[in-house]
Amino acid sequence: MKYRLGIDVGGTNTDGVLLDRNMQVIHSLKTPTTEDVESGIYNTINRLIEEAKVDVKNIEFAMLGTTQCTNAIVERKKLNSIAIIRIGAPAGTSIKPLVGVPDDLRGILGGHSYIVEGGHEFNGDEINALNEDKIRSIANEIKGKIDSVAVTSIFSPVNQSHETRAAEILREVLGGEISISLSSEVGSIGLSERENATILNASIINVAKITAEGFEKALQYNGIDAKVFFCQNDGTLMSKEYTLKYPILTVACGPTNSLRGASFLANNKDAIIVDVGGTTSDVGVLVNGFPRQSSIAVELGGVRTNFRMPDINSIGLGGGTVIHLAEDNTFKIGPDSVGYRLLEEGLVFGGSTLTTTDVAVGLDIVNLGNPELVAHLDKELLTRIYERMVEMIEETIDKVKTSAADTPVVFVGGGSVLFPNEIKGASEVHHPANGGVANAIGSAISQISGEIEKIYSISKENREEILKQAKDLAISETIKAGADRETVEIVELESVPLAYLPGNATRVKIKAAGDLAIEV
Amino acid sequence: MRLIGKEEIEDIAVGAALLGTGGGGDPFVGKMMALQAIEEHGPVKLLDVNEIDDDDLIVPCAMMGAPTVLVEKLPSGDEALQAFTSLEKVLNKKIKATMPIEAGGVNSLLPLALAATTGLPVVDADGMGRAFPELQMVTFYLNDVSTTPMVLADEKGNSLVLNTIDGKWAEKIARAATMVMGGSAMNAIYPMNGKQVKQSCIYYSLTLEENIGRTIREAKNNKRNAIDAILGLLGGFKLFTGKVTDIERKTDGGFVRGMAKIEGLGSNKGETCYLEFQNENLIAKTDNEILCTTPDLICALDTETALPFTTEGLRYGSRTTVIGIPADEQWRTKRGIEVAGPRYFGYDTDFIPVEQLNGKRGK
Numbered sequence: 001m002k003y004r005l006g007i008d009v010g011g012t013n014t015d016g017v018l019l020d021r022n023m024q025v026i027h028s029l030k031t032p033t034t035e036d037v038e039s040g041i042y043n044t045i046n047r048l049i050e051e052a053k054v055d056v057k058n059i060e061f062a063m064l065g066t067t068q069c070t071n072a073i074v075e076r077k078k079l080n081s082i083a084i085i086r087i088g089a090p091a092g093t094s095i096k097p098l099v100g101v102p103d104d105l106r107g108i109l110g111g112h113s114y115i116v117e118g119g120h121e122f123n124g125d126e127i128n129a130l131n132e133d134k135i136r137s138i139a140n141e142i143k144g145k146i147d148s149v150a151v152t153s154i155f156s157p158v159n160q161s162h163e164t165r166a167a168e169i170l171r172e173v174l175g176g177e178i179s180i181s182l183s184s185e186v187g188s189i190g191l192s193e194r195e196n197a198t199i200l201n202a203s204i205i206n207v208a209k210i211t212a213e214g215f216e217k218a219l220q221y222n223g224i225d226a227k228v229f230f231c232q233n234d235g236t237l238m239s240k241e242y243t244l245k246y247p248i249l250t251v252a253c254g255p256t257n258s259l260r261g262a263s264f265l266a267n268n269k270d271a272i273i274v275d276v277g278g279t280t281s282d283v284g285v286l287v288n289g290f291p292r293q294s295s296i297a298v299e300l301g302g303v304r305t306n307f308r309m310p311d312i313n314s315i316g317l318g319g320g321t322v323i324h325l326a327e328d329n330t331f332k333i334g335p336d337s338v339g340y341r342l343l344e345e346g347l348v349f350g351g352s353t354l355t356t357t358d359v360a361v362g363l364d365i366v367n368l369g370n371p372e373l374v375a376h377l378d379k380e381l382l383t384r385i386y387e388r389m390v391e392m393i394e395e396t397i398d399k400v401k402t403s404a405a406d407t408p409v410v411f412v413g414g415g416s417v418l419f420p421n422e423i424k425g426a427s428e429v430h431h432p433a434n435g436g437v438a439n440a441i442g443s444a445i446s447q448i449s450g451e452i453e454k455i456y457s458i459s460k461e462n463r464e465e466i467l468k469q470a471k472d473l474a475i476s477e478t479i480k481a482g483a484d485r486e487t488v489e490i491v492e493l494e495s496v497p498l499a500y501l502p503g504n505a506t507r508v509k510i511k512a513a514g515d516l517a518i519e520v
Numbered sequence: 521m522r523l524i525g526k527e528e529i530e531d532i533a534v535g536a537a538l539l540g541t542g543g544g545g546d547p548f549v550g551k552m553m554a555l556q557a558i559e560e561h562g563p564v565k566l567l568d569v570n571e572i573d574d575d576d577l578i579v580p581c582a583m584m585g586a587p588t589v590l591v592e593k594l595p596s597g598d599e600a601l602q603a604f605t606s607l608e609k610v611l612n613k614k615i616k617a618t619m620p621i622e623a624g625g626v627n628s629l630l631p632l633a634l635a636a637t638t639g640l641p642v643v644d645a646d647g648m649g650r651a652f653p654e655l656q657m658v659t660f661y662l663n664d665v666s667t668t669p670m671v672l673a674d675e676k677g678n679s680l681v682l683n684t685i686d687g688k689w690a691e692k693i694a695r696a697a698t699m700v701m702g703g704s705a706m707n708a709i710y711p712m713n714g715k716q717v718k719q720s721c722i723y724y725s726l727t728l729e730e731n732i733g734r735t736i737r738e739a740k741n742n743k744r745n746a747i748d749a750i751l752g753l754l755g756g757f758k759l760f761t762g763k764v765t766d767i768e769r770k771t772d773g774g775f776v777r778g779m780a781k782i783e784g785l786g787s788n789k790g791e792t793c794y795l796e797f798q799n800e801n802l803i804a805k806t807d808n809e810i811l812c813t814t815p816d817l818i819c820a821l822d823t824e825t826a827l828p829f830t831t832e833g834l835r836y837g838s839r840t841t842v843i844g845i846p847a848d849e850q851w852r853t854k855r856g857i858e859v860a861g862p863r864y865f866g867y868d869t870d871f872i873p874v875e876q877l878n879g880k881r882g883k
Contacts, residue, residue, distance in 0.1 A: 091593045092596070
């Protein structure tokens with residue numbers, strides 16, 4: 001039997017799972033995330049193979065989902081020194097790079113910032129020829145001073161050529177070691193937001209490198225020689241090479257993985273998923289097996305960006321959420337939480353803090369810890385608190401819904417046991433087995449995808465032909481990335497007409513995805 | 521005269537988004553341009569309409585073209601200045617001040633960016649009191665101020681002086697030229713003397729925008745209901761509260777026309793509201809009755825934060841409270857309704873003031 005290994009590194013726990021080729025769960029577990037990440041991953045893998053008693057030679061794929069890159073941005077730690085090049089002058093000079101970005105980050109990243117002649121119009125014509133001499137002189141100026149470069153050209157989602165040409169020149173001067181991030185690979189139309197995403201991407205290259213190499217080492221030490229992949233936040237995988245170029249695409253892969261894992265476990269491609277952790281519950285929507293993406297600009301570490309992100313609605317309600325009682329028997333739920341200290345601080349575990357878990361144990365909904373320790377609490381009060389907890393979840397579910405119709409709801413995550421099988425607005429409620437490690441499962445079952453975004457002139461007559469062309473392009477991208485030709489399908493198609501433009505200019509975005517091609 | 525700095529710009533941007541009634545372009549680009557210009561050159565002088573002289577030359581400026589292009593091909597920042605210089609040559613007179621042509625969206629803020637760069641003052645007024653999609657839909661046009669000579673300028677350095685027989689022709693020709701220039705260009709338009717401004721403008725628009733932004737900010741800080749605070753400030757009506765469940769969009773002659781379907785929540789439970797837009801929100805109605813029509817202002821606000829949605833930003837699941845605000849009296853005249861009433865936009869309905877419609881609804 002051949003296996004695949006899925007790992008998800010969260011802030012608190014590192015989850016691991018082993019699946020067979022039929023995607024059956026062989027074994028799963030959680031270990032604490034460690035400061036250096038690598039040893040936590042090592043421990044997880046080590047215990048997995050030991051407890052499951054599998055031959056490491058049979059592990060053919062290993063997938064890692066990680067929040068390291070997100071944390072580096074939010075905490076401003078271990079960021080690369082970068083250069084920022086915007087191509088498009090004389091357009092684009094009225095707003096300099098990093099305007100509107102928090103000052104501390106501007107201080108770290110803003111040292112080498114340039115605007116160069118070039119760029120394209122919405123229809124692909126040049127605004128200006130690319131000023132290659134200036135790119136070359138910038139390259140000489142930054143040589144030896146920076147680790148990576150962020151290159152953004154106006155309308156590069158329509159015409160990428162100035163970005164790729166600039167990269168060629170930069171590489172000539174700076175050598176192959178320097179990492180170059182191209183905006184057209186990162187985000188969509190909206191220059192400031194796409195440029196910001198590209199800048200953040202350039203700043204986390206080293207963090208990604210350390211994490212990826214840590215994963216490879218942890219595999220090596222365990223004697224595993226598997227093909228390695230990294231999870232993107234759209235529920236699909238990237239190779240190590242691509243991850244080291246575009247680590248920003250790993251941001252928020254955690255919630256994505258638990259959505260995809262939940263979908264797999266509940267065997268439901270269109271559902272609302274509630275991932276109940278210790279501190280928060282994250283609610284997302286699966287459409288055709290993939291997370292619905294946020295359509296608005298997303299802030300990351302205080303920076304406005306536009307790269308794709310799962311549309312997740314979080315509330316401060318988890319298994320460790322603190323219940324505050326007042327003298328007059330009124331209460332307030334959270335938003336603070338004892339988090340991973342639940343096993344010391346929760347009442348049923350001998351602690352002194354009343355938490356959501358204690359409420360559920362007190363009402364006999366869950367059997368955890370020592371129920372005697374909450375037996376003295378007023379049942380009527382506990383019932384009122386519990387009803388409010390369920391209501392909070394119901395309200396969040398309703399917020400993400402696209403229609404008033406009842407929808408399947410799947411509960412996963414460590415705290416999911418707290419919630420009942422009857423939820424307002426749900427057509428059915430699932431609490432699947434192995435839901436506690438849904439994110440690691442999501443990481444292990446991830447597919448390979450390919451995406452295109454272009455502006456086409458679409459009329460009634462040519463609509464079908466153009467969409468077919470675009471779909472074929474997305475499919476061939478997906479196969480190129482390593483997907484099995486037989487399983488590739490279109491998973492997303494968006495066509496948005498552009499206001500005030502003639503010729504029915506339409507932005508078309510298509511994504512295809514398929515299973516990993518397995519060599520038999 | 522008072523000075524406009526960075527904090528005022530933040531508030532004005534929020535007010536501009538609201539008075540943009542769903543269109544007008546995301547004020548983000550204009551805000552960033554203004555912030556950068558103020559950072560480099562210092563604050564902007566804002567003039568009361570009564571502070572300008574009757575024979576001062578005042579020229580509004582604005583961006584025209586596709587908002588999608590503007591957010592990608594950011595301006596160079598010199599377009600407006602170039603347009604002004606060309607126009608001064610044609611008119612052989614110095615421009616004394618600029619002003620926004622519309623109080624809504626990105627165009628509320630571009631004159632402030634230009635002013636910060638050049639040191640020109642900005643008049644606290646505009647020609648719409650809201651956002652509208654076409655050049656002739658301004659109170660200057662209602663008062664027979666000529667649209668031209670106007671200048672259109674792009675970021676590459678091209679500029680074009682237009683002399684047209686009326687505002688509608690200016691709209692047609694300028695829009696075609698804008699496409700050739702790459703989908704977005706700046707214009708200097710409706711050159712006026714101070715007396716014409718005083719007779720035809722809508723007064724204190726920038727101050728109103730600033731007040732809207734501040735009201736929302738302060739309501740939030742004081743944990744008061746920001747939507748109620750806004751209705752109080754603007755004399756508006758709460759038309760409908762619900763959740764967007766469907767949205768249709770199609771292009772039609774360069775405009776995005778569409779409709780958002782909003783299913784009622786709370787006191788509107790069981791009802792459905794339809795918000796029809798052509799870039800801006802133009803009609804709000806239920807299955808049985810009309811709630812508000814253009815030229816009165818229809819804004820879809822986020823029920824939680826009171827921040828306005830653009831028609832492009834509205835999406836499935838958005839919790840929204842639709843409000844109606846009486847338009848300036850100039851729009852409610854026979855001519856005003858002809859130029860920007862529901863029939864002009866192809867809706868088979870008469871204009872009835874929002875306060876009458878909502879009196880009838882018993883709210």
